[in-house]
Amino acid sequence: MRDFRAALAALDADGIRRKRRVVSGPQGPVLDVDGEALLAFASNDYLGLASHPKIAAAAADAIRRCGVGGAASHLISGHHEEHERAESALARFVGTPRALLFSSGYMANTGVIPALVGRGDAVFSDALNHACIIDGARLSRADVNVYPHADMNALEDLLARSSARNRLVVSDAVFSMDGDVAPIADLLALCERHDALLLLDDAHGFGVLGPDGRGTVARAGVVSDRIVYLGTLGKAAGVAGAFIAGDADLVEWLVQRARTYVFTTAMPPMVAAAVRAAVDVIATEGWRRERLDAHARTLREGLDGSRWPLLPSETAIHPVIVGANDLAMQLMQALRARGLWVPAIRPPTVPAGTARLRISLSANHSGDDVRRLVDALATLADETRTAA
Ligand SMILES: *Cc1c(COP(=O)(O)O)cnc(C)c1O
Secondary structure (H helix, E strand, O other), rough: OOOOHHHHHHHHOOOOOOOOOOOEEEOOOEEEOOOOEOOOOOOOOOOOOOOOOOHHHHHHHHHHOOOOOOOOOOHHHHHHHHHHHHHHHHHHHHHHOOEEEEEEHHHHHHHHHHHHHHOOOOOEEEEOOOOOHHHHHHHHHHHHEEEOOOHHHHHHHHHHHOOOOOOEEEOOOOOOOOEEEOHHHHHHHHHHHHHOOOEOOOOOOOOOOOOHHOOHHHOOOOOOOOOEEEEOOOOOOOOOOOEEEEEEHHHHHHHHHHHHOOOOEEEOOOHHHHHHHHHHHHOOOOOOHHHHHHHHHHHHHOOOOOOOOOOOOOOOEEEEEEEEEHHHHHHHHHOOOOOEEEEOOOOOOOOOOOOOEEOOOOOOOOHHHHHHHHHHHHHHHHHHHHOO
């Protein structure tokens, strides 16, 4: 049997073993961690909906009406009216003929990609795509062509050279470690020229970008039945799960063939009810996106001209690239000692030499919360320079 104790010790020796921190109470900007209150810039709860009372009430009401369990897969007896309602609301909101719920974004990508392409087909994937896109592409058994991040010339070359019958271009719509937005219109133009489908994973854009938070594709102002839109529901929407939105026949094909849809228990109806309430809140509480923009301005202006200026980002993700791994870790710990929780991200999650703090903002942060982070970073910029 493999020696897992030795394998773990090797992680310790490389300083890459990760620890879970136990949070109590609701998610929000201030987290109770082992009895200590930490001001966190660490979650994907961009709009602050994870503890929204209306959404929690919708879930509680659904529990009273429908209980807790999904009970069966959708194609047996688990497909509930609450799923239908949530799917209609999502399709209407993002402006596509049909939408389909999945239990997570991870399951959506690992089920959808192998349902769209298979052996002898070709996938074209951005080098910075999320792990579950990489896994979905591998599971599909199609040829995987990775193009350098957002490099449309390289993508065009690969598409032009491919003789595969079915081609799928897949990209994060917002890249999770940099917060930059994919060139949606250019991607679509290439897919039209080379007869490819375009799967856009908008895990970090749905709810945040575009008119009323309709997402990155709505922000780009493009409509096409080649676009397979994937939104996740555990980030800005504050609940759990994911959905695919697009052409009605394509979505029906996924109902038939996406294995992570067919061979899994249906998402609990209470989750679908919460999702529908979240779509309503996303559409009607536009002030949450305005707050997010105001916080981004505070952060940007505060760090402008400092040792660590922010990269341009229209999203809630604001990396502070510090370079060296130990500096990133040192900063994370120094912030933590000041009661601030900002995760450090190191290679291989990001390219070598680009270790960073990944600041994520939430509409539930106050202006003072953001200023506290700016002040701490300014102080640490001086202190760590002196130390180095
Ligand atoms: C978080 C994330 C996912 C996974 O979604 P879950 O619902 O958390 O499983 C997929 N794609 C991207 C780009 C993500 O950031």
